[in-house]
Amino acid sequence: MKNRTKHILSLSGYLVLFLTVAAIITVAIFVYAAAEERFGDNKGMIALVMLIAVFFLALVCTLIDGIRRKTMIDRPVEKILEATERITAGDFSVRIATDHPYGRYNEFDRIIEDLNRMTAELSKTEVLRSDFVSNVSHELKTPLAIIENYSTAIRDAEIDRETRERYADVLIATAKRLSSLVTNILKLNRLENQQIRTEQTSVRLDEMLSDAILQFEDRIEEKKLELDCDLDEITIVSDPNYLEIVWNNLISNAVKFTDAGGSIRVSLKEEQGAAVVRVSDTGCGISKETGEHIFDKFYQGDTSHAQEGNGLGLALVKKVIDVLGGEISVESEVGKGSTFLVRLREGKRREK
């Protein structure tokens, strides 16, 4: 942050004023001398000439000040106003150029820079939301169609018991997929209502992770999964609401894809000034090809529903981490399990 306090006595301001006053006095003296030579002892005439001279000098000063004002204040204000109007109308692509590239850095430049940063943040969150929503509406309809078709088929008395059971399994799996999808939509929607830019607060990551894990305790217990946590006490500055989406998705996937009796490991460590979270499972694993695309369902719009749906969770996780300024990667081996690694900068609380 630049130094905000302005000195009451500034050198440049003093110089300008000094030169102006000096010029006025010099001109006045010359005019007085000329008038005295011309009118001799006629004090009234001299006074009149002086009055006219002061009148013109004041006019010139006002003009100069007007021009200065026009270039230094009105122009940037107009630019900023125009930009804010566009932002209000929902156009977050606005970026304003600063006026004073060399040295002279004033409050307007600061406002402009802040505006630019704000619109950049806004457009990131906006892209996250709109991408997700447009992909999701498509993803919502497919499971609904499956539910409709399969339940219609199940009502048909002709089918044998085995088929009926298989259909019921499909229905359960589809409903679960739908539910995780809806959970993510709601979470994202809540963020939208909450605030326009990401909130920056101190977050105790280890406590947050413990709470996230314990939300799945019933299911971990039910599947008899072994749970191993190694969480160092780490505080970072970030947005807890966004982070919750990340942990929720990673842990729920680990629980979902690990067979009964398997194990889940969550660790939190500090590595090179960053907080690193690892979520490992001994689940079915991910093939190399899937691993490469696991985070970009947004762009790819994978339509093969045969694949076990994760309700776009990982794509959302990736996007959220991008917004927060972190990294995510995955290491996996088919049949052995996967490890998701999230790296978050620790960050500093923004000084007020």
Add this chain to the structure above:
Amino acid sequence: MVRILVAEDDKALNRFVCSMLTQNGYEAVPCENGAEALSEFQSKQFDMVISDIMMPLVDGFALAREIRSTNKHIPILFMTALDDKPSQQRGFDAGVDDYVVKPFDADILLLRVRALLRRANIEQSRELVAGNLRMNKDEHTAYLNGEELPLTVREFDLLFQLLSYPKRTFTRARLMDEFWNYDSSATSRTVDVYMSKLREKTAACDGFEIVTVHGLGYKAVLK
């Protein structure tokens, strides 16, 4: 028979929950909105209330508050789609004991119902029994096979808490908040020390076991 009031405006879900409860030996009374639930509650004796939040006429929050104003102890379980922290906070403020988030597993709902009833039972009798251990909340004393088991106040509170919520893990941070308040000298190591002492003292107990959830905290598992 344990009688449970089920307030849920979605008829299909209401019917499902009620039939599941009936199958498991409870008596379920279905209500389709908060107002109906309230008049039903005032006309009969209930052991537990399961309620939705978003219902016509009287919502879950109002229902919980109303019930709490006359009955301090009856367990209230919310089943809701609202899983955000502020809503949960509002619920707990209104006197709700626990949550299941829709969509939920039938088994998990049943687990929660059992746990809540168990806790309500402890709350009412002020006494907790686990195998050969008996703990009396009012006297703050524990008996092992009828003989007094010497426990410090904090040890007693810790054990009572764990046994009131069997199978639920308490993180060290949570336990510290609750039982050490703002005692700044306490660290997560302090909790570990207390737990190992508690384990030593309760070694002869046959009804439960204090289990370390690696890296997270502790829970009591009933045998």
